[in-house]
Amino acid sequence: MNTDWSNQNKDFQKLISKRDTFKDGIKILLELRASLFEQISQIVRGYPKEAFWQLPFPGEDGNHGTTLSWSLWHLARIEDICIHELVLSGNSQQIFISGDWQKKIGAQIITTGNELNEQQTVDFSKSVNIQALYEYAAAVREGTDLVLNELSFEDCKKKFSSVDRERLVKTKCVSDSENSVWLIDYWCSKNVAGLLKMPLSRHWIMHVEAMRKIKNKLCKIARKGVDPIAYCGFSCNHCFLGQWCGGCRTEYNVCSFATCSPDGVCPNTKCCKEKGFDGCWECSEIKECTKGFYVPENDGANAAKAQALFIGKYGKKEFLILHDKLHEKYDFAKTQEILGQDLQKGFEFLEKNK
Numbered sequence: 001m002n003t004d005w006s007n008q009n010k011d012f013q014k015l016i017s018k019r020d021t022f023k024d025g026i027k028i029l030l031e032l033r034a035s036l037f038e039q040i041s042q043i044v045r046g047y048p049k050e051a052f053w054q055l056p057f058p059g060e061d062g063n064h065g066t067t068l069s070w071s072l073w074h075l076a077r078i079e080d081i082c083i084h085e086l087v088l089s090g091n092s093q094q095i096f097i098s099g100d101w102q103k104k105i106g107a108q109i110i111t112t113g114n115e116l117n118e119q120q121t122v123d124f125s126k127s128v129n130i131q132a133l134y135e136y137a138a139a140v141r142e143g144t145d146l147v148l149n150e151l152s153f154e155d156c157k158k159k160f161s162s163v164d165r166e167r168l169v170k171t172k173c174v175s176d177s178e179n180s181v182w183l184i185d186y187w188c189s190k191n192v193a194g195l196l197k198m199p200l201s202r203h204w205i206m207h208v209e210a211m212r213k214i215k216n217k218l219c220k221i222a223r224k225g226v227d228p229i230a231y232c233g234f235s236c237n238h239c240f241l242g243q244w245c246g247g248c249r250t251e252y253n254v255c256s257f258a259t260c261s262p263d264g265v266c267p268n269t270k271c272c273k274e275k276g277f278d279g280c281w282e283c284s285e286i287k288e289c290t291k292g293f294y295v296p297e298n299d300g301a302n303a304a305k306a307q308a309l310f311i312g313k314y315g316k317k318e319f320l321i322l323h324d325k326l327h328e329k330y331d332f333a334k335t336q337e338i339l340g341q342d343l344q345k346g347f348e349f350l351e352k353n354k
Helices: 005-016 019-046 049-053 067-088 101-105 120-126 129-152 162-171 182-188 192-197 202-223 267-275 301-314 315-327 341-354
Strands: none
Touching: 005 019, 005 202, 019 192, 049 120, 049 129, 067 120, 067 129, 067 182, 067 192, 067 202, 101 129, 162 182, 162 315, 267 315, 301 315, 301 341
16 A cells, blocks of 8 residues: 555544534545545556556456546545435435436446456446546545535544435445445444444545556556657656656657647647657757746756757667666656756756667
């Protein structure tokens, strides 16, 4: 489990157990949920549609043995159901119903998805509109956050009755299969505070971690046999986000300037493709360029340029060998940490360590 998320989860659980620190605990929970949802947002923004129904760990037990689409559906549905049918005692419609999300998503089910077998999971994942599913999940998170902000210490002591259980059963949002029906008794055995701990926090951590594992495997598969040097001059093999991003030469590109661009393509990549360049090192205008990674306000701009100039002079093979040497010799995550902010000095540093 991600250390930061784990620590936030522990802190929030401890703080909500006391009246005086309850609101502080809720604040941490909201921050945790925002951080987790940002991970999902990056996946949705940067990955191709095909990624969401891929099953990179077929036959494996665990949360990672499924698809990205199913994971997002499962998280959103469970939270929507628990908040509206239990925490709010059915006095507010599920967002899934009030927003007509089944039609928007194109979903053939209304349940949590626990009952689906492997092939059914893949078929379901192929059939849904991933953007609509993402928007539904965002609406659920937003709605839940509003509820969390209004909760009091006393509210969290509320326990659930047979009336709550029966209402939940009548919604048919939980399948009566053995893989699903246990959820009803599990949720109803808790109080509101218990639901905050699971599923409103730890459940998200578990499945976002699984989604990270799925997308890491997809990136690894996508990058196999692909040129590891980005158009701007970075080495994807040595990037601290290497597991997260497939690189700008694949469809699994979540590099920062790609995800910030309207079309999901980094300006450096777009320019090189339009000019027929293998990389920015082939361009005579590189030193004056301010596109993409080279925008002046980016603190890694000159480090990227320095590396591109090195590739232009010595070639890709020598560049990758040099990076191996640098990572053995120095402790750094981002190249600007050792190349600095001066283009010429950065280039000279690379030559010196060649």
